[in-house]
Amino acid sequence: ETGVTQSPTHLIKTRGQQVTLRCSSQSGHNTVSWYQQALGQGPQFIFQYYREEENGRGNFPPRFSGLQFPNYSSELNVNALELDDSALYLCASSLDRQGLSGYTFGSGTRLTVV
Amino acid sequence: RKEVEQDPGPFNVPEGATVAFNCTYSNSASQSFFWYRQDCRKEPKLLMSVYSSGNEDGRFTAQLNRASQYISLLIRDSKLSDSATYLCVVNWGGGFKTIFGAGTRLFVKA
Numbered sequence: 001e002t003g004v005t006q007s008p009t010h011l012i013k014t015r016g017q018q019v020t021l022r023c024s025s026q027s028g029h030n031t032v033s034w035y036q037q038a039l040g041q042g043p044q045f046i047f048q049y050y051r052e053e054e055n056g057r058g059n060f061p062p063r064f065s066g067l068q069f070p071n072y073s074s075e076l077n078v079n080a081l082e083l084d085d086s087a088l089y090l091c092a093s094s095l096d097r098q099g100l101s102g103y104t105f106g107s108g109t110r111l112t113v114v
Numbered sequence: 115r116k117e118v119e120q121d122p123g124p125f126n127v128p129e130g131a132t133v134a135f136n137c138t139y140s141n142s143a144s145q146s147f148f149w150y151r152q153d154c155r156k157e158p159k160l161l162m163s164v165y166s167s168g169n170e171d172g173r174f175t176a177q178l179n180r181a182s183q184y185i186s187l188l189i190r191d192s193k194l195s196d197s198a199t200y201l202c203v204v205n206w207g208g209g210f211k212t213i214f215g216a217g218t219r220l221f222v223k224a
Contacts, residue, residue, distance in 0.1 A: 033212060042118075042201055042214035043158065056210030090157060099205045099212060100146055105157035 006091050006106035013081050013113050021076040021109045023091030029104070031097045032074040034066060035090040037108070043090055049074055050097040086113045115140055120202050120215035127222055131192045135218050137185045137202030147178055148203040149187045152217065158201055161187075192222045 005024045013019050025032050031050045035043035045058035049068035063079040072093070078085060088110050092103035120137045127133050139147075147164035162169065164176040164185050175188040185202055202215040 035214070042216045044214070045212050048210060048212070056212075058211065097210065098146065100163075102148055102160040102163060103212070105159070107157050 004091055004093050004104050004106035006109050008109060009107070010110045011112070013111065015081055015083060015113055017081050018077065018079045019081060019111065021089050023074045023106055025072045025074065025093035026104045029093035029095055030072050031094045032068055032072065033092045033103065034076045035092065037088040037090055046076070048097070055097060081113045083113050086111060117141065117213045118202055118204050118215040120218050124219035124221055127192055127220070129192055129194060129222055129224055132188065132190050133192055133220065135187045135200055137215055139183050139204045141204070141206045142183060144204045144206040146205040147185050149176055150201040150203055152199045152201055161200070194222050194224060196220060197222045
């Protein structure tokens, strides 16, 4: 089985720009979550998608938005980038939206905003 | 108060030592609990789920105390390869919100 794949692996953007990050979930997983991880910190929950609908959100502003597609892959969009958005963005998929079986993470996209 | 708090690190221990990590959570409605391991510049990987009855996987033992709202992880006979950051994870709202602790860094030395 294939794991969670994310693209791109690295990205440099300018403040004020928009960015789209992509994630393919593990085969058989219908739930995708996105996290932001700053250096030296634990991952911060952005939101979760289950069967194409957002069903949980952390403390992130509306300029962080997402989509989930019928094949359960997902996108994270960030508008009006700020310097503090520089971080590792992790996508994780799970078998169920309760996450009872845990999450499988992708290797992340490292975003640098200059 | 943070939603999930972990022991501040780092922990520096010799090979063969036993080390314990604690984690407290603020939401009594939390439903599922995990320990993840994260190596430097890598993604987190599930180490083990944590059940109310406690559970063991080889050298690793996890405990959950719902009354006191804390989770623990015990590592026995530490190996050099156990050096990593250990993340406590709590789900609530039926898993609709997943909160990670800041992590505890472990260094195991020869």
